[in-house]
Amino acid sequence: MDEFWVFGYGSLMWNPGFEFLGKTSGRAFGYRRALCIRSFVHRGTPEHPGLVMGLDRGGSCKGMAFQVANHNKDEVVDYLRKRELVTNVYLERYLPVLLADGRQVRALSYVVDCSHQQYAGALDIEDAARIVHSSVGQSGPNDQYVLNTVELLKSMGIRDAWLEGVAQRVDKLKAQAVA
Template sequence: MVMWVFGYGSLIWKAGFNYDDRLVGFINGYRRVFYQGSTDHRGTSEYPGRTVTLEPAEGEVCWGVAYKISGKEDEQTALTYLEVREKQYDKKAYVDFYTEPKASTPAVSGVMVYIASSDKKLNRNYLGPASDEEIAKQIVRAQGPSGPNRDYLFQLEKALLQIGCEDRHVMDLAKEVRRIISESEL
């Protein structure tokens, strides 16, 4: 039995579980957005941080990494770990994963991905869309058990650039956060 998991946020740079293979690629029909509140890792209940989730978006692609996990023991360990780590994400989807932009056939089908839905009844931490400035201000202020929210954003930006992805939403937010930080230091 083999399980594949798609990472589009912190899983890109920090898997936290054993895996047999790591592929760089993308999924179709989604875009990465900083719409999920984090009260357990990058913020608190009082000052939620913002982390990424996926939003359905026709014609868009979301780059990230897919991890191959084989063996019943490694699979169970990874699932147990992910269920705790991703507990604020209320949905799992199984998607096709591509490694080549022009490919018509996926490299791997049935890749599991965690998604934080916009349904406030199921996902009480969903923050939703806001201006880049508003999101950036929240990111600058928030800090949780896993560290400052800005570190999450900057690590995501770096990890995406390392895999050859220039995600406009992430890069614009990182630029805005740096602007706010530099202005506060004046």
């Protein structure tokens, strides 16, 4: 029996938006999670872009693998394309993912197109936090996207010092704005 899997590493982990049979942690190799995409729609606008996650080249990324019923595959792929390919900053790929139980599966995922105008590359914590703190898009405030992702990663036992640094700096900027 063929299995259909989706690998999430950002908001898909805490807000998949599609029906699935089960989920488990998994690791994709050859890519790392990075806050490297200027968001023109979901967490920002073309005039004031936010930042969202992408799978960037190098390393590995622990995230969430979702098993989808074969009869829902087309519906889920259509949904993900509408959600993830709005501005074509992502490339749709099937990646080998090592599941928590030791099995390796091929999972649909979205990697950043480093040649796309929205690719932000490597930013320092301060610059990333300023962008995240002040950006809002169709899916809501950029800071909630980052904070939700960091909290879920921590609950999964995944530590990302750079991303946690961005979240801490965003919290400080929020506190300064209220004061």
